[in-house]
Amino acid sequence: MTSAPPPNPAADIEEILAAPLGLRERKKLRTRRAIRAAAFNRFATQGYEGTTVDQIAADADVSPSTFFRYFPTKEDLVISDDYDPLLEAELRARPAEESIVESVLKAMIQPLRAVLADERDDLLLRMRLLRENPAIRARSQVDMIRSRDMLLRVLSERSGRPTSDLELRAQATAVLAVSGETVEYWAEHNGEENLITLLERALTAVATGLTAH
C-alpha cells in the first residue's frame, strides 16, 4: 500500500481473514497480488531494471494502465509498509516514563512477529533488491521518513516537546535509521538471527557507544 490512495489504506493481513469482502474487493486484492507476484518472478530472473512494466502487466494479465492504478510507480512494488499503524498503536501503549529505546524495542515485537509470519521470504527478497538497486533504496528511504515522522509525533506527545525540537528530531531519525540498517543486516544474514535481539544490540550500541572513549 505504501503511498497509494488507490485501493485501501492498510489491507493485506487484516483483510484476508477479517471480513467477507465484496466480490469487487476480492478481485482487486487478487489483481494486486497477481501483479506483485509477476513482478517478483521477473525481478528474480531478469533483475529489477531489466524488467519493464509492460512485461509485468502482460504476465499478470492486465493492461499497463491498470498496473499504474495499483502501483503508482514501479518502485512501489518493492516497498510495502502495512505495519506502521500497528507500530504506532503499540508505541502509544508504552508508558511515557520508559526510555525511547525500551519503548521502541517493546513496541516492535508484535509488528515484527506479524511481518515475519506473513511475509518473511518476501521481506528477504525485497531487502535483496533494495541492496542491489540504488533507485529502490533511495525510494525506500524516503518512505522511512514517513515512519520517522510518526515516531517523532509520538515522542513529541509523550514528552511535551514540539516536533520541531532538534534533539527530538535527532533521536527519532537515529532510531529509524538504525532500525532500517538492522533489518538490512538481518537480511544479509538470510534472516537467521533473531531480529529483535539484533535491534537491541544496534540501538544499545548507538545509545551508549557514541561517547565512549
Next chain:
Amino acid sequence: MTSAPPPNPAADIEEILAAPLGLRERKKLRTRRAIRAAAFNRFATQGYEGTTVDQIAADADVSPSTFFRYFPTKEDLVISDDYDPLLEAELRARPAEESIVESVLKAMIQPLRAVLADERDDLLLRMRLLRENPAIRARSQVDMIRSRDMLLRVLSERSGRPTSDLELRAQATAVLAVSGETVEYWAEHNGEENLITLLERALTAVATGLTAH
C-alpha cells in the same frame, strides 16, 4: 561532481584558484557553471519538476546531449559532495582514543567552514529543493550512504572491528543520519544558527538521551 566520471573528480573550489588551465578546461568549467546557473534559475521560478532538461539546455546554450555529458542525471544538478575527501582526511587525523562523537564533531569543523564560505547560499537553496522534492531527497540519501561507508571504514580501521560489525554499522548510520537531519534543521532556520553547535546538540541528544528514563 558527486557520482560523475565525465569531467573531473573534485574540481570547483580548487580549480578556480589553482592552475592556469588550458582554454579547453576553462570552457568546460564555464559550461558547467552556465548549466547549473540556468537550472537553478528555472527551479526558483518553475520548481524542480516543472523544469525540463531541454529548457535548461536551451538557457545554457548547449544541446540536451551536452547537458547529460555534464550531469548524468537531472538530480545531479542539486547534489554536490566535494567535501567528503576533506572530511575523511580530517577524520583520520583524529586520535583513536577519542569518542566517535568527539572525532566527528572536530573533523567536521574544517569542511563545514569551507562549505559555508564557498557556497552557503547554494547550500540553503539546495536544502530547500531537497525538502520540497521527494525525488531529490531520495537521491541525496543514496549519496549519504557513500559518506556513511566512508565513516564506517574509518571507524573500522581505528577500532579493529570489521566493517560488517553490526554495532559499528549502527553507529556510523546513526551519526550520518543525524548529521543530515541537522543540516536540514539548520537550513529550515535560514542558516542563522551555528551549525557546529547544532551538530553537537543533536549528536549528544542521541548519545545520551535514548536510554534516559
Next chain:
DNA sequence: CTCCAAACTGGTAGTTACTGTCAATAGGCA
C-alpha cells in the same frame, strides 16, 4: 429482476528523462 451510477478497465496518444551513435568542429600540439 431491472436499471443506474460508480468503480474498474483497456487503449491510445502524449511527455520527459535518459542512452547510443555518428559526423562535424574546435582546441592543443608538433
Next chain:
DNA sequence: TGCCTATTGACAGTAACTACCAGTTTGGAG
C-alpha cells in the same frame, strides 16, 4: 600549417509515467 583527439550537436530510440475517453462490470435502489 596540419594532424589528432576531445567536445559537441543532431538524430533516433527506449521506458516510465500521465491524461483522456470509451466500454464493461459491480453493488445497490426501486
